[in-house]
Amino acid sequence: MFDLRRRSSTVAIQVIVTVMIIPFVFPLIAMVRGSLEGQGWQNYLTVLSVEELPLFFRNSIVIALGTLVPVYLCTMLAAFGFSKLRIPFKELYFWLLIATLALPEVVLLTPMFTTAMALNLYNTYLAVIIPLAALxxxxxxxxxxxxxxxxxxxxxxxxxxDGASLMRTFTHVLLPLTKPIAAAVIVLTVVTAWNNFLLPLVFLQDASHQTITQLPLFFVGEFSNDQTKVLAAAVVTIIPEVITYIALQKYFERGMAAGAIK
Structure with a gap:
C-alpha cells in the first residue's frame, strides 16, 4: 500500500502518472511539430486566412453554448431529484438513463436523422444541439x-x-454547493460539443452552418492532401478548448474527483 509520506511511494506514483500521460502527450507533440513542417508558421497564416473561419467559430460557439444550457439545467435538476427527492421508482428511472451510455452515437444516427427530418429540424442548429445534449x-x-x-x-x-419552496431550495442551497461539479459539466459539455465532427457533417448541409471541425477538410481534396495545414487547422481548432480548461481547471479537477467517488 502506498504511503505518500515515503519518498519511494511518491516517486513510484510520479513514474506511474508519467507513463500514463505519455500516450496522450506524444500525439499532441507530433501534431504541433507536423503543423510547422514545410512552410513553418506560414501554415498557420494560411489556415487563419480561410474566409469561412470566423463563421465556423461562430457556429461552433452557438452549438457549444446551445448544448451547454440544457445539459447544465437538466443535469442539475435530475441530480437533485435522483439524490434528494422522494420520487417513486427513481432508482429504476436512474438506471434506465445510465443504460443509454451503452448506445454509441453511430447506432443512433439513423433514428436521429429520421426524427430531425420529421420535425423539420434538418440543416438547423437544433438538429445538432438536441442530440448532443441528449447524448x-x-x-x-x-x-x-x-x-x-x-x-x-x-x-x-x-x-x-425555514419555509423555502422546492425551487428556492434548489437555487439557493444546492446550486451554490455544486460549483465544482458544475465546472466539470461545463468543460466536458463544451469539449464534446466543440469536437463533435459527425453530427454537424450529417445534419448541417448548408456550408454556412458548418462548424470548426470541418476546417481541416479545406486542405484535403481530390487532387490535394496538405497534411501540414490539416495539422495546423487541428491546432487552431483546439485552442478554445484549452483556454476553457485552463480557466476552469481548479474547479474541474475538484468536481471530477468528488463526482467520481461516492
Whole structure:
C-alpha cells in the first residue's frame, strides 16, 4: 500500500502518472511539430486566412453554448431529484438513463436523422444541439448525482423547515454547493460539443452552418492532401478548448474527483 509520506511511494506514483500521460502527450507533440513542417508558421497564416473561419467559430460557439444550457439545467435538476427527492421508482428511472451510455452515437444516427427530418429540424442548429445534449446527459447526471449525494440531507431539510419552496431550495442551497461539479459539466459539455465532427457533417448541409471541425477538410481534396495545414487547422481548432480548461481547471479537477467517488 502506498504511503505518500515515503519518498519511494511518491516517486513510484510520479513514474506511474508519467507513463500514463505519455500516450496522450506524444500525439499532441507530433501534431504541433507536423503543423510547422514545410512552410513553418506560414501554415498557420494560411489556415487563419480561410474566409469561412470566423463563421465556423461562430457556429461552433452557438452549438457549444446551445448544448451547454440544457445539459447544465437538466443535469442539475435530475441530480437533485435522483439524490434528494422522494420520487417513486427513481432508482429504476436512474438506471434506465445510465443504460443509454451503452448506445454509441453511430447506432443512433439513423433514428436521429429520421426524427430531425420529421420535425423539420434538418440543416438547423437544433438538429445538432438536441442530440448532443441528449447524448451527454446520462454521464453528467451520473457524475453530478454522486456529487450531490455528498451534500448533507440536513441542509435540504433545514431549508424546508425555514419555509423555502422546492425551487428556492434548489437555487439557493444546492446550486451554490455544486460549483465544482458544475465546472466539470461545463468543460466536458463544451469539449464534446466543440469536437463533435459527425453530427454537424450529417445534419448541417448548408456550408454556412458548418462548424470548426470541418476546417481541416479545406486542405484535403481530390487532387490535394496538405497534411501540414490539416495539422495546423487541428491546432487552431483546439485552442478554445484549452483556454476553457485552463480557466476552469481548479474547479474541474475538484468536481471530477468528488463526482467520481461516492
Amino acid at each position: 451527454q446527459l446520462p454521464f453528467t447526471v451520473l457524475l453530478t448525482r454522486n456529487f450531490v449525494n455528498g451534500i448533507p440531507d440536513e441542509l435540504i431539510e433545514a431549508a424546508e423547515l
